[in-house]
Amino acid sequence: MNAVLDLTRPKFCKGQKVEFIGGLGTIIQYCPNSGYWSYLIEMEMGSDPEMGRIGYETAILLFETDIILRQDEPVAA
Numbered sequence: 001m002n003a004v005l006d007l008t009r010p011k012f013c014k015g016q017k018v019e020f021i022g023g024l025g026t027i028i029q030y031c032p033n034s035g036y037w038s039y040l041i042e043m044e045m046g047s048d049p050e051m052g053r054i055g056y057e058t059a060i061l062l063f064e065t066d067i068i069l070r071q072d073e074p075v076a077a
Contacts, residue, residue, distance in 0.1 A: 010037045012027050018068065020067050024043070024044045025041035025044055025060070026041065027040070027041055036064055038061055038064075039061070039064065039067060040059055040061055041062055042058075043059065
């Protein structure tokens with residue numbers, strides 16, 4: 001059975017802290033993509049390297065199905 005995705009409202013919103021396989025991060029942008037919501041997520045930074053840090057380590061693009069809400073975050077209204 002195929003689940004019908006409601007593209008009128010994303011499941012997550014900007015600024016929410018989320019979990020995914022491989023790490024934790026914060027949603028910085030989202031958009032519909034091929035029948036699903038895609039999210040640009042800024043990964044949490046690890047400890048500072050010896051040579052310092054210029055900016056965030058990485059941002060990744062994930063589908064809504066690959067993301068879960070962190071336990072300490074409220075559900076979006």
